[in-house]
Amino acid sequence: MKLFKNINFGKLKEGLSKTRDNLVNKISETISGKAKVDEETLEELEEVLITSDIGSQIAEEIIEKARALFKKESDRSVDNFKKIIKEELEAVLSQAKTNGEIDLSQKPYVIVIIGVNGSGKTTSVGKLAYNFKRSGLKVKIGSADTFRAAANDQLEIWANKAGVDIISTNTKEPSAVAFDTIKAAQKDGTDIVIIDTAGRLHTQKNLMDELNKIHRVINNLLPYAPNEILMVLDGTAGQNAVRQVEEFEKYTKPTGIIITKLDGTAKGGVIFRIISEKKIPVKYIGVGEGIEDLQDFSPKEFIEAMFGN
Numbered sequence: 001m002k003l004f005k006n007i008n009f010g011k012l013k014e015g016l017s018k019t020r021d022n023l024v025n026k027i028s029e030t031i032s033g034k035a036k037v038d039e040e041t042l043e044e045l046e047e048v049l050i051t052s053d054i055g056s057q058i059a060e061e062i063i064e065k066a067r068a069l070f071k072k073e074s075d076r077s078v079d080n081f082k083k084i085i086k087e088e089l090e091a092v093l094s095q096a097k098t099n100g101e102i103d104l105s106q107k108p109y110v111i112v113i114i115g116v117n118g119s120g121k122t123t124s125v126g127k128l129a130y131n132f133k134r135s136g137l138k139v140k141i142g143s144a145d146t147f148r149a150a151a152n153d154q155l156e157i158w159a160n161k162a163g164v165d166i167i168s169t170n171t172k173e174p175s176a177v178a179f180d181t182i183k184a185a186q187k188d189g190t191d192i193v194i195i196d197t198a199g200r201l202h203t204q205k206n207l208m209d210e211l212n213k214i215h216r217v218i219n220n221l222l223p224y225a226p227n228e229i230l231m232v233l234d235g236t237a238g239q240n241a242v243r244q245v246e247e248f249e250k251y252t253k254p255t256g257i258i259i260t261k262l263d264g265t266a267k268g269g270v271i272f273r274i275i276s277e278k279k280i281p282v283k284y285i286g287v288g289e290g291i292e293d294l295q296d297f298s299p300k301e302f303i304e305a306m307f308g309n
């Protein structure tokens with residue numbers, strides 16, 4: 001089923017302003033006043049790209065591509081360079097693209113949300129539930145963050161705001177909450193179940209193992225599930241976000257990524273590294289604290305918003 005697409009271009013552009021300053025505006029400064037992009041300028045540009053958060057590998061590839069194209073085309077104008085870099089960055093983001101559809105042939109469709117503490121999991125669950133509800137789907141949230149009492153209250157507030165059901169048996173263990181939520185969903189024909197989990201670090205082996213237990217319990221009830229394991233990454237963590245994915249991958253297999261807090265950070269360039277190195281699709285991006293501020297991720301719109309056209 002094709003879902004309602006939540007992309008507010010103005011908000012996206014505003015949210016990416018610091019990342020734009022750090023990347024696009026620095027590129028513009030380096031080439032401004034120059035009629036042509038010569039070899040010396042290309043080297044300066046490589047430096048700018050490397051010091052942004054896109055990572056040195058992508059930076060080098062872009063400069064190599066520009067160099068090769070300039071040799072062939074002889075159009076060394078600043079505009080042509082900007083065109084090349086836009087196309088290259090969009091190609092990086094398109095490496096792990098999704099069609100934005102979900103398969104409801106078997107219900108409920110189950111999404112498990114994972115990530116380190118404070119990355120924005122609970123907030124993203126609330127926003128996701130709201131987006132799904134707007135697509136006309138019946139949604140149920142399972143509050144399997146049974147470690148932090150406040151997390152439950154927080155999630156209940158979000159569920160109320162989104163107007164969806166929540167199962168929060170906070171005296172139980174997380175996998176039992178997942179069990180109860182799916183049972184309840186089967187009973188009342190819920191389309192989508194979203195399971196929130198407690199924040200954890202890869203060093204907490206027992207908590208990491210618990211993720212597998214939640215997975216097993218869901219899979220025992222529904223052999224096709226979970227349909228999605230979405231890892232939430234705090235965009236302000238920059239390069240650290242890539243390491244977090246690698247550490248979690250030792251225990252579980254994230255099928256998609258949500259990058260939060262892209263508003264207010266200059267480090268949004270990390271999205272390029274995540275996609276190019278991990279080849280895991282970025283499904284949603286958080287650009288604010290409000291319920292409408294979880295947007296669908298689209299490479300084209302993201303690049304247009306970054307370059308500010």
Ligand SMILES: Nc1nc2c(ncn2[C@@H]2O[C@H](COP(=O)(O)OP(=O)(O)OP(=O)(O)O)[C@@H](O)[C@H]2O)c(=O)[nH]1
Pocket residue numbers: 115116117118119120121122123124145148151198199200260261262263264285286287288289293
């Ligand atoms: N500006 C901004 N803030 C966000 C965004 N997403 C989450 N936050 C804020 O980040 C903080 C942490 O969010 P939570 O959703 O509580 O994070 P969590 O991962 O559930 O935290 P734990 O349960 O402690 O692991 C809150 O203050 C949120 O308002 C976003 O996209 N933009």
